[in-house]
Amino acid sequence: MTPFVPRRRDVHRTRALLYYRLGLPNELVLDILDKARYWVQVVHENDQTEVLLDEEFSHEFSAAQPLLRIVIDRPAVARRETPKLREMEFLIVSHDQGWTTENTIGTYMTSSWFEVSIVRPLSLPDGRDPQLVALENDMVADSFDEHEYPQSNIHTVIDDMCGNLGFRNAPRPAPTTEPQRLHCDEMHAMTFLHNDPSRPMGVEGQHAWYLQGNEVARAISVFEGDYIRRYRVVWGCKDNPTWEGNEGAGRGEDFIDSLQHGDWICVWARAKRRGWENHVHGIRVTMRYTV
Structure with a gap:
C-alpha cells in the first residue's frame, strides 16, 4: 500500500x-x-540509462557525468510561509562492471560511485532582476540537457556548462576527506587540475558529498544473482538529524544545512581507474519540506 x-x-x-x-x-x-x-514532498527523477566506462583501458581514466539538476526553489506556499527542507531521499538503480582483479568482491571499496555537489552563483539572486535570473536558469537548463558528457571531473563540467554565468561548485564544509574515498590514492587525488588558480582543484571530495558506491563485482551476468542493485540513502539536517543507508553510503553531513537560495544541486555518476564502469539505470530524489 x-x-x-x-x-x-x-x-x-x-x-x-x-x-x-x-x-x-x-x-x-x-x-x-x-x-x-x-511534510510535503517534491520528486525529481531521471530514468535514462547511462554508462561510464573506460574504453581505452587507461590508468588515467576518470569520468564525471551529471545525472540530475535540482533547482532549490521553495514549493508554492501561501504568503508569510517559509518552507524548510528537512530531508532528502535518494533511490539509485545501478551496478559496476561485474568483475575485479582486486580482493574486494562484495565490498564497497569501489571506484564506481555517485556524489552530489552544490552549484552556486557568485552573485546571489536576491536583489537582482528576476527576469535576468530566470533567463540564466533557462540557459543553464538548456546547457545541462545539450552538453556532451562525461568529462574528467565535476569542475570541468560546471565550467563548460555554466562557468561563464558565474556558477561554481560550492566547497564542502568539513575539512577532512570522507572515508569512502580513502581506500586508494586514485580515489583521493583529482585527475585533472585546472590551469586557472582561482578555480577549485586538487583533491576529490572537497566540493562534493559522497552519496553511494556500487557494490564491487556483485555479479557477472543479469541471469546470476541480483546484478542490478537499488540503493536507498536518506540525508537529514540539523533540525532532523536522520540518516539511512548501507556501509557504502555517504553521511551527507551539513549538505542540506549548506544550501542557499539560488543554489542548485547536481547528482553525479563517477568512475575512476582502469577497467571501472558505472552503469546507471535511474535515480530518484525526493525532497521533503515543512510548510
Missing part, C-alpha cells in the same frame, strides 16, 4: 484543526507536524 503523502492543503487543514479546534499554540502545532513528519 502506497503511504499517504500530504499536499500543501492537507497540511493547512491539519494546522487549522489543531490551532482553531483544539486551541493549541501555533508553536506546538508546528512541532507536532514536524515530529509526525507531516
Whole structure:
C-alpha cells in the first residue's frame, strides 16, 4: 500500500484543526507536524540509462557525468510561509562492471560511485532582476540537457556548462576527506587540475558529498544473482538529524544545512581507474519540506 503523502492543503487543514479546534499554540502545532513528519514532498527523477566506462583501458581514466539538476526553489506556499527542507531521499538503480582483479568482491571499496555537489552563483539572486535570473536558469537548463558528457571531473563540467554565468561548485564544509574515498590514492587525488588558480582543484571530495558506491563485482551476468542493485540513502539536517543507508553510503553531513537560495544541486555518476564502469539505470530524489 502506497503511504499517504500530504499536499500543501492537507497540511493547512491539519494546522487549522489543531490551532482553531483544539486551541493549541501555533508553536506546538508546528512541532507536532514536524515530529509526525507531516511534510510535503517534491520528486525529481531521471530514468535514462547511462554508462561510464573506460574504453581505452587507461590508468588515467576518470569520468564525471551529471545525472540530475535540482533547482532549490521553495514549493508554492501561501504568503508569510517559509518552507524548510528537512530531508532528502535518494533511490539509485545501478551496478559496476561485474568483475575485479582486486580482493574486494562484495565490498564497497569501489571506484564506481555517485556524489552530489552544490552549484552556486557568485552573485546571489536576491536583489537582482528576476527576469535576468530566470533567463540564466533557462540557459543553464538548456546547457545541462545539450552538453556532451562525461568529462574528467565535476569542475570541468560546471565550467563548460555554466562557468561563464558565474556558477561554481560550492566547497564542502568539513575539512577532512570522507572515508569512502580513502581506500586508494586514485580515489583521493583529482585527475585533472585546472590551469586557472582561482578555480577549485586538487583533491576529490572537497566540493562534493559522497552519496553511494556500487557494490564491487556483485555479479557477472543479469541471469546470476541480483546484478542490478537499488540503493536507498536518506540525508537529514540539523533540525532532523536522520540518516539511512548501507556501509557504502555517504553521511551527507551539513549538505542540506549548506544550501542557499539560488543554489542548485547536481547528482553525479563517477568512475575512476582502469577497467571501472558505472552503469546507471535511474535515480530518484525526493525532497521533503515543512510548510
